[in-house]
Amino acid sequence: MMLARVADSLYWIGRYVERAEHVARLADVMLTATLDRAETAAQVARIALSAVGDATPERIATPFESSRGLALDRLEGNSVVSSLALARENARQVRDQITSETWERLNLVHLRLAGAGAAKSFNDGSSAFLHDIIADLHLFKGAADATMSHGEGWRFLLLGAHLERAQLIGRLLEVCFGRGGERLDHPTLTAVLRMSCALEPYLRVYTADVRARPILEFLLLNAEFPRSIRFCTDEIEAHLSVLSRHTEAVHVGPGRLAGRLKARLQYADMAEIEREGSHVFLEGVLAECGDIHRGVYDAFVAYPLEMRLPA
Amino acid sequence: MEYGVATAQRSEEIDRALAQAAGVAAVEAAARPPYDEMHAPDGSVRPHFAALARRLADLDPGELDERQRTLERFFLLQGITFTVYGAESTTERIIPTDLLPRIIPADEWAQIEAGLTQRLQALNLFLADIYGERMILKDGVVPRELVLGAPSYRREMQGLYVPHQAYANVCGSDLIRQEDGAYAVLEDNLRVPSGVSYMLANREASKRTFPGTFRLAGVRQIDRYPDLLLTTLRSMAEWRPNPQVVVLTPGVYNSAYFEHAYLARLMGVPLVEGRDLVVHDNMVYMRTTTGLRRIDVIYRRVDDDFIDPLTFRRDSSLGVPGLFNAYRAGTVVMCNAPGTGVADDKAVYAYVPEIIRYYLGEEPILPNIETFLCREPSQLSYVLANLDKLVVKAVGASGGYGMLIGPHASLAQREEFAQALKADPANYIAQPTIQLSTSPCLIDGQIDDRHVDLRPFILSGEKITVTPGALTRVALRKGSLVVNSSQGGGSKDTWVLAGPGDDLS
Known part of the structure; x- marks a missing residue:
């Protein structure tokens, strides 16, 4: 038995974190492909951008900017930073239901992405930046698995x-x-x-x-x-x-x-x-x-x- | 007009006192230095601060600064923040927290504890009386219109049964220390007092920062607070086996949201919002994944006005329609009871010593700050003549708003306030400017003195419990006397030392 609103929030935390991880990975693969032949790079960019919604010719032609947009653009609904802000907002609403260990992981990755230094970190080493975000999200899942009771709330998160x-x-x-x-x-x-x-x-x-x-x-x-x-x-x-x-x-x-x-x-x-x-x-x-x-x-x-x- | 006599006597007394004191006491007060928590007047360290002083002597400022940053990081990571809404973006800030604990010796605490217990006992009896027989009004001890005319008086509460007569289940009283070192009560908070999560979080932080000193000093533990709070709340619904307790919050956008979630988590009870609750046949239920489940006790952190749009403010969407009727029907208990605000009204405050004498037949253990009620013409004229020495407060306001600190205000500000006073005298009280005591704080890497107050938390259900700890609020600006977090105040941990008879827990 848990509050319906709480179950809803946990369910959405699960969804948003998963989405953030996926989009971060697409952005990373898209960047890596720019090292390949031009046709391949364009094809990969088209696939990655179509898979999250928006594949205009301009965006396909500028994979670095598109990748940064997927990671850090707050105006883009599916960007990593948007998804994690929503995940964290939901987590804040059910702060009493998740363990401190789980909360800390999510809060930390949110603070890093939403912080002032994020754009610079991305420009300095985009692949490493995206790689670290994905690793942090794995830590979040690990913390949830290792510290939360595997009861109803945890099941809504995984569902x-x-x-x-x-x-x-x-x-x-x-x-x-x-x-x-x-x-x-x-x-x-x-x-x-x-x-x-x-x-x-x-x-x-x-x-x-x-x-x-x-x-x-x-x-x-x-x-x-x-x-x-x-x-x-x-x-x-x-x-x-x-x-x-x-x-x-x-x-x-x-x-x-x-x-x-x-x-x-x-x-x-x-x-x-x-x-x-x-x-x-x-x-x-x-x-x-x-x-x-x-x-x-x-x-x-x-x-x-x-x-x-x-x- | 049986209550007119006492009032007249009282104002005569005050007039006499004023005639003697006017011009002398106030000037003297401004010139006296504040009480120093750590050092005696001769510059030596007071014995209860000795262990900390030794530790501080060993640490260089760089190390302290680093510890301060670790502490701030800990708070940020835990999400112990309040939200600042700006035009451009919304940011979260931590409440400034100071590393260095404020220390209270056992004998001083014994007096505080006894004083607060006595005070809350009397205030609960007062609330039971004014919502019941109104004997204290009939006997003329407190003016009738002061109570019945207060906006925080809830007629809806009249004649309602409140278990154990415990109206204010959670109370946070603000104490200050006057120039001579004596504690006095500045304000009672009987509505929805907050800050207890900072008391607990500050303790976690200072244990990490000064583990050795903490152990040596013999500090009394406060971590049973959530447990005691739950016991108190449960004691309000004894007729139900295993009562279901919930914490009611206005939601994630409330500045104290962290505290609501924190207490719910530590008590292990659901944190609900108004939209999670449903009233049916005068029973309150919460919507769960498996259907509706009945609720017995609501620890509400929503103001009276917003509890129930059918009874109080109609435009509120935070509350639960029908909740108050269910409360009246006795199927659910709200803590604190609605209408407790009338007892922490700034004008009623002036009568608390009388209230204690009236119900308990005892002298108040903790004194009040001398208070002038502007509603009395003689006191108003004194206030107007001494605006540059007094603190003037609007009766209905809190959080450091609607307040004039005479000695620190400009002539124009004082004149503006004088107009407001003349226009609506009943809305104002005045108190002498008290130099709050000072305690050492870490400011930009250096140890410097800042003014502090003290907010202990008192629980009352079947019995009254004072947690041996408190929130010490700090005015971070040098010389400032305003400690409210909304006005740039911070906080620090408060160590209550164990005496010979005290258990650490």
Whole structure:
């Protein structure tokens, strides 16, 4: 049992932190690609910028500025600094619910990004700067895991993180392999794996055979890699089934949706997905993630009072 | 008009006293040096500061400065900040915190503790009386219109049962030390006093800074405060087995939000906002992930006006519609009770010594500061004639606003205030300018004296408990007497030393 507002905030902390980490990684990969051939750099920039929303030709042509924008522009809704400010604002609202260790990690990375020295640090060494942000966010997750009770609040935090991750990876795959996707060259495919933090785990499964189809298979269906959509849906289902235990039977919504999505990925077959068109499958998965998000709200946060008043 | 006599007597007495004292006492007061907490007049270190003085002699200013920065970093990291809203951007600042503790010996604390207990006992009885039989008004000890006409008097509270007659469950009284070293009460805070989180956080910080000295000195512990607070709150709903306590905050944008979250976390109870609560059939519930759950005790950190838009201010969105009715119905307890503000009203303050004598038949252990009520014509004329020596305060204001410090004000400021006084005399009181005592502080790497006051916290439920510690507020500007955080004040830790009979905890 916890306050509905608190559950909502924890859920959003999970989402925003996940988003910040993903965007920081995209910005980093985009910068690294500028060292490659111009066509590759442009392709990587297009993918990275499309995956977070805004890929105009000017922005693709100026990867350094775009990368700095993704990291530090407060006016950009998806930038790392914006996401972390929101995560921290939510954390402040539930300061009594998270441990000091967890709070300190988040507060620290927020202060560093929002502080006066951030732009200079970025200009002095952008890759190192982004790398440190990602490492700090891992520390936050580690602190949450190691110091918070693994009860309801922690589950809402992880539910948010995994739902966000499934949607972010889904969107990235859609940009790369969905409708109207162009043929990607080898360095670009490697960059896509880096954007999902999947290069090393991928190589261990498929060796250095970097091709579009196994990449799609790995990021979609791998059971063990924590950023594959299948892994995320397993987690979402697991957290929701525990969280739903105490809600009344009428509110089976999000748990049922999550179970169905989990089964869909668990029993999916790559050949079948390709026959239908991978974009159809990806669109379906993203739509169901959206439904789960709304279902969580209806069941736990914004439920109608009439149904819960004592008789 | 049975209450008219006492008032007349009182003002006659004052007139006599004034005639003798006028012009002499005030001038003398301004010339007397403030009491020095650490040094005796001959320059020697007072015994209770000896351990700290030895430690300070060993540390060079650079080391102290570094410790100060470590401390500030600790506060920033913990989010012990208040928000400053500016035109361009919103920033968070830590409340300036001073490293060097203020130290109070056991015998002085014994007097403070007894005095505060006595005072809160009397004030609770006073509140129970004015919202009940009103004997003290009938007996003419306190003027009727002063109480019933105060904006903080809540007619809605009349005849309501309050468990243990504990109206002010949490009280933070401001004490000052006069030039001769005697403690006196400057103000009582019975509404929603804040600052206790700084008391606790300052202690954490000073333990880290002076671990050895702290151990040697024999400082009494304050970390049981959250535990005692919870016990106090629970004692207000004894008829319920295992009562559900919550802390009600106006929200994250309130300047004391950190404290609300801090206390909720340390007590292990939910921190709720108005929008989390629902009243149904005069029962109060909070919205949880598994449905609605009943609440028994609300430690509210929301002002009276904003508790319930149906009863108090209609434009408030911070409160809970129907909450006051549920409170009247007795299904939920609010702490502090609404309407306690009337007892810390600056005009009622002048009568507290009388209130103590009336209910307890005892002499006040802690004196008041001499106070002139401008509502009395004779006192008003004295105040107007001595504006350059007095501190004038608006009755309804707090936080250092609406205040004139005569000796520090310009002629134009004094004249402006004189006009305001004549226009609405009942709204003002005046007190002599007291040189608050000084204590050593670390200012820009150097140790220098600054004026301080003292805010201990008193809990009252089934019984009254004074936590052996306090928030010492510091006027960081040299010579300034204003310690409010909204006016550039800071704070420091306060060490209460254990006496022979005292347990450290």
